[in-house]
Amino acid sequence: MSSEFKKNHVVAIDDFTVDEIRTILDLAEEMTPIVEGKKINKDFEGKILATLFFEPSTRTRLSFEAAMKRMGGRCIGFARPGTSSAKKGESLADTIRVAAGYADMIVLRHPQEGAAQLASKFSDVPVINAGDGAGHHPTQTLLDLFTIRKEKGSISDNHIGIAGDLKYGRTVHSLTKALSMFETEMTFISPPSLRMPKEIIDMLKRKGVKFQEVKNIEETLSNLDILYMTRIQRERFPSDEDYKKVARSYHLEREMLENSKDDLKVMHPLPRVDEIKADVDETPKARYFEQAANGVPTRMALLKLLQEV
């Protein structure tokens, strides 16, 4: 099963081949009955996962811990930096080497870009990047892909709209790179000041991926199979007024969905603030809570494949 999977560490979504991604998503699907309580799994009995969160992230931490525990494993770790030796001046390299002596795998969340890469060099056990500042967050992308495939039957052959802050958004960069490995069409929806960075646009052109850039949701919504919403932060704009003028065009509400395909699915990495109105939640198009829940089987699959290598 793991013949397609040869990773020792998971730092960035770019590290994976299409075959490796398929292997992960296939295994994630097999994990579903365990998550639903229809099957008991003890593959991780006696095993320990260290969850080292130098920056709080409830969703990511809890779903990794749920993943480990659904397979009979245990977790040790911390949820925020204040409880770690780092505040005594210990280097990340040392913290990692010590944790690698206690645990069978490490999940690392760190505010600094490159932290996971560095950690992987010092660890004897697999390290999974659970977000390194402006860097990567590969398991978010994996669960996004898993959700698209689960909702649509395949990742390929979908027209996917990605809306919000496309300039600074780590999540949308990783997702775009991953989607470019499949046969998809993409529409990027953002204010002019927050468009997708040139490197990513160039990469898409080089690969011959079909895409366009638009300025608001409504002008493209009727074409989409998937609408992936993200947040635009107030801090990106010179004034509150500038922000308010722009942000409204990137807010989704129920009546806007009237012009969408029947089987449109709306995704969001969460947490959301006001970019999707509560009245969307009750529609069958809203899949962001299912998407969050998909983090568990996806991470189970990844933990399992890393342990088998």
Place this chain on the structure above:
Amino acid sequence: MSSEFKKNHVVAIDDFTVDEIRTILDLAEEMTPIVEGKKINKDFEGKILATLFFEPSTRTRLSFEAAMKRMGGRCIGFARPGTSSAKKGESLADTIRVAAGYADMIVLRHPQEGAAQLASKFSDVPVINAGDGAGHHPTQTLLDLFTIRKEKGSISDNHIGIAGDLKYGRTVHSLTKALSMFETEMTFISPPSLRMPKEIIDMLKRKGVKFQEVKNIEETLSNLDILYMTRIQRERFPSDEDYKKVARSYHLEREMLENSKDDLKVMHPLPRVDEIKADVDETPKARYFEQAANGVPTRMALLKLLQEV
């Protein structure tokens, strides 16, 4: 076993019928050998409880986690709000929907009254209220009832004194409501400014419950089978002087117990500060540490019944 128990969520003690309370307490009794290590239980193997504490409460959190773990289950969660997505502006409804995607049950502690009620509306899995501000804390009441029954053989036919801040104390309001379902006599012991609220007094009168209100412990102590002590907070009084004048009448010390029944049992929800002197601890009348320990079998029973529904 759960034929008497049809709850999906546990928000307030008022939601329970007498039969449901009996079902919980009976099952809690059966849990004792597991807590004592005489029996291994794996009913919750592969299951996950989310303990979401938006406000710290060590005692409640640890006893829920102990309850889950004594039955082979696992826990995920947070112990204080700083580590949760709430500080990124996420609504409680969203946090709950996400947690419901990771776990089989949710225990919620929140500073705002009504939080658990709201959470129960958004959760696909059972929600247990572990305290919602000035609202409810039903499992505290259940363990109080379990303790009374264990110490006295029954809840009915006891004369129970309840002392302290009866005006603002959430714990004593819930306990009084619950006791009013059984055949007990109650004496409320408080300063005039901190008497039991009118609604509760009216409810007791309506139900024909025998009760009286007194101003200090000593005038009623000799009549009591149970003395339930709670704390009076300095903040309730205009000045330190006012507080000190009053508070002394609601402090229990060993020599006061000379005028009490031989089988009086003293309870307290803990933490205590100075309202029970340390010299009481060594007497067989002090049952507050046993009471705290009773939180584990009581919560085991509740988790089990909710999972079976």
Place this chain on the structure above:
Amino acid sequence: MSSEFKKNHVVAIDDFTVDEIRTILDLAEEMTPIVEGKKINKDFEGKILATLFFEPSTRTRLSFEAAMKRMGGRCIGFARPGTSSAKKGESLADTIRVAAGYADMIVLRHPQEGAAQLASKFSDVPVINAGDGAGHHPTQTLLDLFTIRKEKGSISDNHIGIAGDLKYGRTVHSLTKALSMFETEMTFISPPSLRMPKEIIDMLKRKGVKFQEVKNIEETLSNLDILYMTRIQRERFPSDEDYKKVARSYHLEREMLENSKDDLKVMHPLPRVDEIKADVDETPKARYFEQAANGVPTRMALLKLLQEV
């Protein structure tokens, strides 16, 4: 196996006899295959360890939790005081009595000297001191001894250099007392203002232990079998200048090792800041990360022996 072990609580390394220490280290060795995943152990199935950290200490907490979990046990607790009832004014004695009602064993870290001693008086279940301010930290010493024995075949017959702040260092005091029970030679390496306290020197003289005191690492390095490094804190010196002048003599770097025995092993309780340069890490003489990892089997052995008593 536990015939040599009669402790109910573990407060200080001084409480152990040489036979008890040997029993612990022998059992720790047997734990190694479990830690390495070659054997599954379920001795602690259904059991709960409370880890009460009134002061953060990631390393100690995580390795105790790993130890418990490697044997199938569960943990409850807190990683820092803010989440505990202590901030509501609860006494340590009360917190301990409550925790003893939830768990089968307690690990306590507390900023105040004497906290563990006090806790042991109020607990029905075994209490292990995981550091009490300037007091004791016996499991650090046990893992130090385990490391020396593992690296050298025996504790006796080694010449052990101990460098750093020997006046205030809790770790080096405990280690020195423990080593004095075996046939070792010791060299104490420190600035004159931070020499080993008179009581310890007197104890060594009384016992006839061979030792000397020197002022820098280089004058003794070539004689040593073990070099145990610790940190010198800036706060111990009147000025930054004074600190810098002195501290350099207690920093270890790779080229200094050229004058050491081939089988010298360098240890450090961690976290280190700059007292061992990173270029030492890659040499086979560096054993501080293995030392940290040894905390797990050592603590497993201790938990097991305490549970069996």
